[in-house]
Amino acid sequence: MPAYPTAACTGVPAGWTPKVQHRGDLVITRAGTVLEDHLVTGSILVKAENVVIRRTRLYGTIDNFVGDRIYGRLLIEDTEVVNPPGQEFSTDQLYAFGVANYTCRRCKVVNRMEGWRVGAKEWTGAGPVTIEDSYAKLAVPPGMCQTVDPHGDGVQGHHGPTVLLQHNTFDQRLDNCPTAPIFIPDQYNDGGTIRDNLLAGGGYSLRASGGWFPAITGNKIVQDSYGYGPIDIDCRKVGTWSGNATVRYDWTTGRVLSEVTPLVRCG
Numbered sequence: 001m002p003a004y005p006t007a008a009c010t011g012v013p014a015g016w017t018p019k020v021q022h023r024g025d026l027v028i029t030r031a032g033t034v035l036e037d038h039l040v041t042g043s044i045l046v047k048a049e050n051v052v053i054r055r056t057r058l059y060g061t062i063d064n065f066v067g068d069r070i071y072g073r074l075l076i077e078d079t080e081v082v083n084p085p086g087q088e089f090s091t092d093q094l095y096a097f098g099v100a101n102y103t104c105r106r107c108k109v110v111n112r113m114e115g116w117r118v119g120a121k122e123w124t125g126a127g128p129v130t131i132e133d134s135y136a137k138l139a140v141p142p143g144m145c146q147t148v149d150p151h152g153d154g155v156q157g158h159h160g161p162t163v164l165l166q167h168n169t170f171d172q173r174l175d176n177c178p179t180a181p182i183f184i185p186d187q188y189n190d191g192g193t194i195r196d197n198l199l200a201g202g203g204y205s206l207r208a209s210g211g212w213f214p215a216i217t218g219n220k221i222v223q224d225s226y227g228y229g230p231i232d233i234d235c236r237k238v239g240t241w242s243g244n245a246t247v248r249y250d251w252t253t254g255r256v257l258s259e260v261t262p263l264v265r266c267g
Contacts, residue, residue: 004198004220005169006254010135011080011108012055025060041084046071049125053077059084060092065099070125072101080108089141093150096136100161101127109136113152115170118160121190128192131155132166138175138201145177154181154199157210163192169254172201173225179203180232186210191237198249198256200225206244209234216266218243223260233266241266 008014018039025042028035034052035044043060044053048071053062056079064071081096083089089111096109098117109115115136118129136154144150154170156179157163163184170181180202182194191211199205200222208216209232216238221230223246230246244263247256 003255005106005133005135005167006251007108007110007135007137009254010078010106010133011082011110012057012078016055016057018057046074049073051075053079055079057082061094062097063095063099064102065120065123068123070100070120070123070127072125072127074102076102076104076107078106079104080110081112082108082110083112089139091141091144093152095156097131100129101125103130103132104134105130105132107131107134109138111137111139111174113138113140113150113175114156115152115154117156117158118163118184118189119156119158121159121161121188126161128161129163130166131163131168133168135169136171136181138170138172138178138181140175140177149177151177151179153179153183153202155183157184157189158187160184160189160210162190162211165192165194165197167196169198170200171251172205175201178227180207181205183207184210186234194219198222198254200249203227204232205230207232209237211237213238215240216244217241220245220247220249220256220259221263222249223247231263231266235266238266 019037031048038056040058046064095114095117181199189210196218246260
């Protein structure tokens with residue numbers, strides 16, 4: 001993996017072909033299920049505990065908030081949410097991955113409006129979320145912002161449990177009416193740790209004001225990719241703030257070319 005995740009090193013591996021093709025939604029109801037190498041043309045609805053999803057491509061969403069509870073301890077690895085062949089953009093405003101008590105590792109989202117949801121902390125089965133080594137290129141269809149204005153996010157917290165966001169790339173430059181690549185506002189969120197992420201786009205690229213943030217460190221924000229500014233932080237709710245900066249970035253190699261401005265203060 002390069003310095004920061006790219007489309008090439010996340011999601012299903014190069015040369016991958018599915019062993020199983022499933023048309024429509026796939027519902028998992030058996031605890032401990034391991035789902036591997038599937039192509040699912042709809043969504044994957046997780047209605048069982050301790051499920052593992054690996055090397056899978058789907059066109060809908062992976063959701064473990066089904067009915068009136070969270071089906072937790074969900075592990076998702078090397079899996080991608082993309083659009084069907086021949087469809088560049090999507091009008092689907094639902095998150096790609098969610099909602100609580102899950103880990104998403106080397107996951108990929110391409111040309112969707114919403115990436116990851118962190119929420120439903122009050123519901124049975126809820127627990128912490130980890131999103132790491134993952135990549136998202138977020139986009140809104142041309143012209144949609146003039147009529148719908150979806151205000152998408154890379155990661156959105158809403159009634160969210162604690163989240164660890166570590167070593168991800170969230171690129172929202174193709175969204176003309178965004179909120180933020182990372183958006184954890186004061187909406188009944190528990191906060192979390194935000195470490196070593198590469199962010200681009202949004203009104204502000206990094207917004208954190210909901211809950212307690214033990215550490216926001218090492219995050220790099222692509223210079224001039226945002227509408228208003230790189231950060232919007234409630235500093236009273238941050239433990240350690242260090243190593244954050246705006247940078248120039250090479251999207252091909254996944255590497256920072258140079259640091260522009262150290263973000264020494266969070267406010």
